[in-house]
Amino acid sequence: MIELEGLTKRYGEKVAVNHLTFTVRPGIVTGFLGPNGAGKSTTMRMMLGLDRPTAGDVRIDGRHYDRLKDPLKYIGALLDAKAVHGGRSAFNHLLCLAQSNGIPRQRVHEVLDTVGLSSVAGKKAKGFSLGMGQRLGIAGALLGDPRILMFDEPVNGLDPEGIHWIRTLMRTLAAQGRTVFVSSHLMSEMALTADRLVVIGQGRLLADTSMADFIAHNSRAYVRIRSPQRERLLDVLHGAGITVVESGGATLEVDGTGAERIGELAARYQLVLHELSPQRASLEEAFMRLTAESVEYHAHSDAPAPPQQWGDGWKKD
Numbered sequence: 001m002i003e004l005e006g007l008t009k010r011y012g013e014k015v016a017v018n019h020l021t022f023t024v025r026p027g028i029v030t031g032f033l034g035p036n037g038a039g040k041s042t043t044m045r046m047m048l049g050l051d052r053p054t055a056g057d058v059r060i061d062g063r064h065y066d067r068l069k070d071p072l073k074y075i076g077a078l079l080d081a082k083a084v085h086g087g088r089s090a091f092n093h094l095l096c097l098a099q100s101n102g103i104p105r106q107r108v109h110e111v112l113d114t115v116g117l118s119s120v121a122g123k124k125a126k127g128f129s130l131g132m133g134q135r136l137g138i139a140g141a142l143l144g145d146p147r148i149l150m151f152d153e154p155v156n157g158l159d160p161e162g163i164h165w166i167r168t169l170m171r172t173l174a175a176q177g178r179t180v181f182v183s184s185h186l187m188s189e190m191a192l193t194a195d196r197l198v199v200i201g202q203g204r205l206l207a208d209t210s211m212a213d214f215i216a217h218n219s220r221a222y223v224r225i226r227s228p229q230r231e232r233l234l235d236v237l238h239g240a241g242i243t244v245v246e247s248g249g250a251t252l253e254v255d256g257t258g259a260e261r262i263g264e265l266a267a268r269y270q271l272v273l274h275e276l277s278p279q280r281a282s283l284e285e286a287f288m289r290l291t292a293e294s295v296e297y298h299a300h301s302d303a304p305a306p307p308q309q310w311g312d313g314w315k316k317d
């Protein structure tokens, strides 16, 4: 378990992490989300004792990180996959970590096998691809067989097979009763992996909730309907006191009334439906809605204009 209480970090005037209080529990995968610059990395660094909080407290299984004897046996972390001595082989990198934490040599072979790097164990890390580097970082996190695991953007640079592998690994580690805390920018990936979410924006806690509740509370649920008898259907729905949003074309959208009731009404008036589908926004939409106010760096949605010197001649008719 990881417990944060009033955790705060200031860099001069900038409050990077603002009075964060939450608990990361064992047995589930907890996703850590926030727009760029929200304070995720700073929070994770403080959890690992790499940054000193300005105020507040972090406890790892009840203790401060710097009070843990052989910390890799309590908490394993992947923060920056590039933080590896490039001149060392994968095996030697892990062996150094193992030796300084009282972990037997045999464990190095085991974790290399787990992450699929046994065949390149003798190769220098500087020749590794981004994905291989991520796997080596994950091997380091697993080395002490810790009860708590923390991954900052673990799927960065992984191909689809690698992404599937890390998802399965995280779910397996949680099912074994471990605490798994993971940050990611890939919402679709998080939706498949995490059971619980902690969302921050501009250093503040915005949500600490289950995945299902997060989506339910931060997104619009509605029913999409298509019918070749659109006008008659509209009359029936209005007659029943149901508010309809006309989204253009043959499609109608209804908030606040279930698909069952709409289907039953259509059947009663013998109206043909080509679609009757409950819609729920994705995690990505829910996240954008919640964090809209706290995004520090906004991009313009328009495509960039072509350079002026092109004139209008570049356009094809």
Ligand SMILES: Nc1ncnc2c1ncn2[C@@H]1O[C@H](COP(=O)(O)OP(=O)(O)OP(=O)(O)O)[C@@H](O)[C@H]1O
Residues within 6 Å of the ligand: 011, 014, 015, 016, 034, 035, 036, 037, 038, 039, 040, 041, 042, 043
């Ligand atoms: N050493 C530092 N000195 C000054 N400001 C810092 C320092 N480290 C982080 N910050 C600022 O603190 C804020 C939080 O940064 P942090 O890297 O923790 O965010 P993040 O959520 O991990 O962002 P990203 O998703 O882009 O990695 C940012 O505004 C950042 O510029």
